Amino acid sequence: MTHWDLLTASASAATAQPRRLDGWRLAYLVEGGPVDVFAVRELPDGRRSRRQFVARCPQFSAVPPPTLTGEWQLRAVPLPGAYLRELDAPAFPGWAAALAPALDRALQAMSGRTRPAHPPRDCEPLRPGALASGRSALCARRPLWLRAAGGFRVNGGDVVTAGRDAVLLAVGDWVRAEDDCVFALRTTEDVLRAGGLTDVVGGYLTRRAWAAVDEARADDERLLAALAERRRAHRSAIAATAHRALGELGLGSRTAPAGQNGGGLRDVLRAVTGWRR
Template sequence: MLHAPAYWDFLTASASAASARPRRLDGWRLAYLVEGGPVDVFGVRELPDGRRSRRRFVARCPVFSAVPPPALTGEWQLYAVPLPGGRLRELHEPGFPWWAALAPALDRALQAMSGRTRPAHPPRDSVPLWPGPLAAGRSALCVRRPLWLWARGGFRVNGGDVVTARRDAVLLTAGDWIGAEDDCVLALRTTEEVLRAGGLTDVVGGHLTRLAWAAMAEARADDERLLAALAERRRAHRSALAATAHRALGELGLGARTGPVDRTGGGPRGPVVRSGEPRDLAGRAGGEPQDLMGRAGGEPHDVLRAVTGWGR
């Protein structure tokens, strides 16, 4: 059985009663404490009328961790959903210096949130991540605990897109690495140092906001792939139906029309059937030729109804 760490009693003394119901993560709380079992965090799109249209898994936070609220998410909100046995407590700001107790609990949640998108292996020549200069072409690996990085110069995180110098800190958890594109100068802080400096909302909450945006981007990419697959399926279905119709016409002795096509939208000027074919296959009761082919370039208009008399 996993025993509560020493800092946990200090945090729960200033928290609300434990609850197993899902909670929306918002900035009105200092953090959300996880106890009894893990908690899943989802990105949920909320429509203006209050309905929730999409849900995207973000991370599974372990027991005795603290989930920070995002700074700003817009239409995408983050929800914490306890699994069976899991419970959440809303942590209000304690009356004592709380950062030393909250930092390790936050680190447990941040480590879990960052692990699912990390590539498998860092470069073999990576050096341990330390503050100071990092030459272009070199890589550095975060090996112990989550660290917040400010850098001067361009670099890549886990082989991703180039990150240039900016005010926002970049979270590196154990197993993450950076590759320097330029000669960089690195500045690192622990989560406790960030909390002491009052960076819970700007730094930690900003990271949660970027996680919500990443969930939104993944959901949109999934939608685009689904729509493309449906369009391809419809195209293949139409192609197969047309091929089947042409084969059916061939079996019945009905080929392509021989008369000229009226491009203005009228019917064919000549007979539909070929010379020598039986009239009863294509003629109406009054002897008028039936339009088995469509009005555009000899393609079938409704072959199933024309040949068999069946509706679709």
């Protein structure tokens, strides 16, 4: 039997229904086509007010359990022809070796990094140990989890340090040492064997979800600002048009002539537009 056969034999029946991702499952297996993962904002009454795309997991991959809690939850939605299986606690020896390739396929697909520049020509293979300041190394064979002493850049981006959270490097990613760095590298199988499925792998998915949520909030703020500006311009245009019309009609001051009760339509227009002669 293949590794995938071992996994599916230990998993639940395949379903095309969306699944809420939680920490009760070891993983969620993807069959028959891709599955999209969304961050969904759930209101106290059970309604869903917002959905934000997080990642797409390909066929024969596995979705890790997230650590995300609160009003934003993660849901896996199979595309047409795709199915999900829920994998509980491992029921066979060697489950880490079987699950790691499936997780790596999903992690590679969801890495979502743009590479604005090609790796330097003198890029060396990424390996554990020291990397001198100014040197670069390429992740070439499979996704790796990086912790480092010292600052570095990923794909020419901002300077980062791994800190508490391991940094995922997908195949094709490269790092440049800004200080003399010492890299510690682990494969996904290493992470699983050490019990880091939720903390490390699921934590990465959670951080991807929070990044999508932050993007959604930024989009909302831009939309609200644009709507407010449109309303302001709309009111200004109406007021300017009405102001010109009142002036062309030769209407007098805001106060009505003696003997009139409120000035009728004139004062209504002046009150609405804020027009003063």
